[in-house]
Amino acid sequence: MENLSAWGNVPVTIDRRISLITLGVADLARSTAFYERLGWSRSSASQGAITFIQLKGIVLALFSRAALAEDAGVENTPVGFSGVTLAHNVSNPQEVDAVVDFAISCGATLVKKPEKVFWGGYSGYFADPDGHLWEVAHNPFAPLDEQGHLSLPER
Template sequence: MSLDRRISLITLGVADVAVSTAFYERLGWKRSTASQDAVTFIQLKGTVLALFGREALAEDAGVDAGKPGFSGVTLAHNVSSPAGVDAVVKFAVSCGATLVKAPEKVFWGGYSGYFADPDGHLWEVAHNPFFPLDEHGHVVLPD
């Protein structure tokens, strides 16, 4: 047996499900009718984003919620050009995101910037000339 190479769902532990849901809806992402007061589901291309109370998520996983802070995880949204990075970051900030790092040329040869959602989850918006996007906007890795 082997594990299929996919991520079905990404769950973010949030302080307030309603506040976080409103932020992601301002980005233009639609809440699924499968959502409930305690959890929001948003269909993305090829995966689902879930917003669930941070304490409830920790309890479900059987771990201590601890205090919020850098968790060593970022989410990425790749676009096809540096201008696209600038536009997406500007839009996210206009929707209530916090600018963490303004878009700039980066050491690995691309162009990226970071914003944080209302709970501090970091999103990188990147143009990576080495990882083209297919017709569906999915990253295509070299073989």
């Protein structure tokens, strides 16, 4: 029997995948240069405030630690914020709500209620039992492929 959410035919389970890992960094240019020295190429989807790097089946993002903490609604301290969030991207805003609600029902703590966000998408945050932050997001500018993977242009 499949459990369905209040949104209709949206399943109340979470697909076993991570779409994007965002690392909060002190100096975006320095961190971007480091990863480029590793041989990882910056995607053309990168912008002045964020670097995207396409990995195999996942995207790594580098973003200001202070800005990332502000986006999640947490303090920018080593105790209150690790500098890392895990992202689970979905196909539409209703799925964001359903996944966040499901995570809460599984014991997660709501950190930031899903809402429209400054970059044009829709997202919310929850913390796992150890306090690791997960962002659940719908990004209309980066659709998921047939396998549910986030895929960005190489250059």
